[in-house]
Amino acid sequence: MKLTVRSRWVRILVAVLAAGACVALMEALWDTKIARQIENVTLIRRFEARAGSDPPIDPRIVIVGVDEESITHPYLGRWPWPRERHGELLREATKRKPDVVTFDFFFTEPSPDPTQDEAMMQGLELYPNALVGAVAERDAPGFDSDRIGKTESLTRIIGDPYAAVGFDTGLTPIEDFAVSAWTGFVNCPPSEVDGIRWRVPLVVRLGSKLFPSIALQTVMCVQNVRCSDVEVEFGRAIRFFDSQGMLLRSIPINERGELRLNFRSLDRFVQVGYLRLLNQLRQLPEVPWPQEFPPLKGQILMIGQTAAGLTDLGPTPMSSSTALVLVQATAVNSLLREDYLQEVPRGTVLWLWFFVAAGSLLLLRHAAVMAAIILPLALAAGYVALAFWQFQVSSLLFPLFMPVAGFIGIHSVSVAERLLRESRAKSRIKSMFGTYVSPEVVNEMVAAPHPPQLGGEVREITALFSDIASFSTFSEVLSAPQLVQLLNEYLGPLTDTIIHHDGTLDKYIGDAIVAMFGVPVVRPDHAYRACRSAVEMQLRLAELREKWCQDGVWPEVVTQMQTRIGMNSGDAVVGNMGSSKRFNYTMMGDSVNLAARCESGAKSYGVHIMITESTHQQATADGGDLAFRFLDQIVVKGRTQPVKIYEILGFSRDLPQSIHD
Structure with missing residues (x-):
């Protein structure tokens, strides 16, 4: 135990x-x-697998695309357009009263024509919640201020602000636009691993200050939250508070202030071309507002590049070429719906x-x-x-x-x-038993789900002992080479017979053959197999005697050779026995000794095959083609109970009727 x-x-x-x-x-x-x-890659497959069952995008979000139709129309002209066109869109859009208007691109240099900037600034001033883009990037003008126009930096910081995405330098809107609109940063760097945009910064460092991204600033406008009401805890969350200090919203971010994007099917975003929207707005109120157009009232207009020929495109899990305004819109949707990847x-x-x-x-x-x-x-x-x-x-x-x-x-x-x-x-089993048992038995042992137990166990077997009668006289009349040749010719066929019946050769002791049936592979009919094997061994010996007579070189003692066989069935200990360097798979026990006594006792009764009652009973139960003769009931040395012994006469079919009678 x-x-x-x-x-x-x-x-x-x-x-x-x-x-x-x-x-x-x-x-x-x-x-x-x-x-x-x-x-x-596995995450891309998950996004693809659920795309068909994605919930609707927040209906307030409308993508106004700078699309192919818009950039090829002569009225707007080649990109970038004169800023008075944006001013015109802003003025016309007041007819439908959108809540937020976001420009997902930059206005970092004054126009050569000041009237262009004036026209757009007047349009921006029409909206309390208009946004223009900024970017923190290397090799740009330095910046170290706590505000960009009317946009203040974020001051309620927990953690290291220098862990955030950003640079000491960047591009910000011209002053007229910065004081007329909120500023949001559009930084959205691709992953260094595969170039795909998996995350978007919600806060961006410019110099030593942190500013909201364009997505965060958009949601701040929707909820009327100012920078002083925002708390940033790196690695945990961005939190919105109301004027009484009550928590309004908690947005999960990583150690760099980034939101992992929970992409929904991009086709679900409401999109309208810049030119189409402008034309429809210009026709108001004479032409009714089409039902297929978004209502705009109370909605968020996110204006960005969507044309394939423009530069503001990049790979996302949803597409190899996605308009980056859709990346920012995805972030806005997640924030509005609190639809975050967990x-x-x-x-x-x-x-x-x-x-x-x-x-x-x-x-x-x-x-x-x-x-x-x-x-x-x-x-x-x-x-x-x-x-x-x-x-x-x-x-x-x-x-x-x-x-x-x-x-x-x-x-x-x-x-x-x-x-x-x-x-x-299996190799060990093959090498161990290859010369002891038939190849079929070896293969059966190898294929068994549980290999045979070789360390020693009690099994019911039939033990067989065979010996050449009067073998000592052979040594007197034969030379050593002749004796070896004779034994090889004798032992080979008889051993093959044993193996043919799935017996296992235990050992040779001079001219004696010791074998066992029923191990290492279980054979319930081991007694019957042993008896058949013994009869066929005698038949093989008869064939050998005839051969030796025909050879004409062997003395009479060889051509008249007789072999006695003794067998007994019962429990015995079987397994590998010997030293650590040399051992054999063998058997021992009282039942084995009784088989040996049967072999030696056969001489006293003048028979060639003598078996015990246990072998006789099992063999007759498993096969009916053998003939037996009761010999005697004897008490074997070392035992007190008498044992019945029998002779195997041979196969019933080969015996004359007189013997049957």
Whole structure:
């Protein structure tokens, strides 16, 4: 019991250490570029899989696209357009009273014609919630101020502001626009891993100050929140408060102040071309507002480049070429609807897979190889299905690649180790039994789900002993080479007969053959097989005698050779026995000794095959083609109970009727 308990704890320890090593390797490789690239591919597939069931975009968001039709129309002209056109759009849009108008591009230099800037500034002043873009970038004019026009910097900061996306230099709107409209930063750097925009900064550092992004500033305008009402805690959240200090909204951000974008199908955004919208507005009120157009009243107009030939495009999980205004609009939609991706903490996932890996390794330690392959694959597939399902129904983001790769990896190693171990065990079985039993039995042993127990066990077997009668006289009349030749010619066919009936050769003792039936592979009819084998051994010997007579070189003692065989069926101890360097698969026990006594006792009764009652009973129960004759009931030395003994006469079909009678 102590050994069993110890072995159990050793297996548990090995499984725990293996699972721990797997988790440690997962943690070490988690942030490598290739791992992140593959993880991002799985995330793209999740976005694609749920696109058809995405909820509607916030109806307040309207994308006003600088599209191909707009940039090719002579009225607007080539891009960039005169700023009076934007002023015109702003003035005309007042007819429909939008709540917020956002320009997702820059006005960082004055126009050569001051009237252009004047026209646009007058348009901006018509809206309390108009926004223009800014960008923090390298190789731009320096900046170190706590405000950009009427936009103040964010001052309620928890954490290191220099961790935020940004630079000491940047491009800001011209002063007239900065004092007439709010400023929002449009920085949206692609991922260094794959060039895709997975996140958008909600706060951007310019110099030593933090300013809201254009998406954050848009939502601040919608909720009438000023910069002084915003708290930024890096790695946790951006929080909006009302004038009484009550929390209005909490937006999750990472250590750099970025929001992980929860992309919805981009086709669900309401989009209208810049030129089409301007033309429709100019016709008011003479021409009624078309039903297919967004109402604009109380809505958020996000004006940005959407034409394929313009530069403000980039890859996203939804498309290889996405208008970046849609990236900002995605952020605005997430903020308005509080539709955020919720990332499952890495530590939680690692602990989960530690227990799953350790448990499955223990469970599958002694399972079939196919089960050890299928179950881990099923668990991994279940986890993948769970990740896709949770992503669709609750925007819960489970890491996929590293957990699945690590789990499949450790089980692949486990299966490979087991296959190697089993291959070695099978090779050992083949080398151990290849000369003792038939190839068919060896193959059966190798193919068995559980290899035979070779360390020693009690099994019911039939033991067979055979010996050449008066063999000592052979040594007197034959030379050593002749004796060796004779034994080889004799032992070969008789051993083949034993092996043919799935017997196992135990050993040769001079001219004696010792064999056993029913091990190492179980044969319920072992007694019947042994009896048939004994009869056929006598038939083979008769053929050998005829051959030796025809050879004409052997003395009469050889051509008249007789062999006695004794057998008994019963329990015996079988297994590998010997020293640590040399051992044999053999048998021992009282039933084995009784078989040897039968072989030697056959001489007293003048018979060639003598068996015990137990062998007789089992053989007749399993086969009816053998003829037996009761000989006697004897008390064997070392026993107190008498034993009935029988002679095997041969196959019933070969005996004359007189013997049957």
